[in-house]
Amino acid sequence: MKKGMIVDDAAVMRMRLRDILSTRFSIVAEAENGKQAIEEYQKYNPDFVTMDISMAEMNGMEALKGLIHDFPDANIVMVSAVGQKALVFEALNNGAKDFIIKPFEAERVLMAIDRLFE
Numbered sequence: 001m002k003k004g005m006i007v008d009d010a011a012v013m014r015m016r017l018r019d020i021l022s023t024r025f026s027i028v029a030e031a032e033n034g035k036q037a038i039e040e041y042q043k044y045n046p047d048f049v050t051m052d053i054s055m056a057e058m059n060g061m062e063a064l065k066g067l068i069h070d071f072p073d074a075n076i077v078m079v080s081a082v083g084q085k086a087l088v089f090e091a092l093n094n095g096a097k098d099f100i101i102k103p104f105e106a107e108r109v110l111m112a113i114d115r116l117f118e
Contacts, residue, residue, distance in 0.1 A: 005029040007037040008052040017050055020106045034063025048075040048116055053087050068095035075116045
């Protein structure tokens with residue numbers, strides 16, 4: 001079973017993603033900011049990460065760049081709010097593999113993760 005990590009500063013969003021993803025994947029770690037995400041990634045080496053773009057302390061874009069620098073094969077799916085199109089393109093150009101938009105549709109979330117491993 002593939003292992004995932006959820007990174008979002010909102011506990012309710014982490015819970016929603018965990019509910020969706022744990023139907024098919026093992027969620028091994030969660031983080032509420034980019035700094036914590038990098039620490040948890042090093043500890044658990046998950047097969048994929050869902051990374052919120054907008055977070056305090058260290059945002060998702062900074063964390064993405066740090067993870068891709070240290071782990072070029074990291075599978076990171078960015079999570080964005082509607083209207084963050086420019087940030088999504090920037091994330092994809094910096095190594096993110098895909099993106100999902102809040103509010104989540106379970107089917108779209110699972111599809112994005114499945115595509116990482118095709």
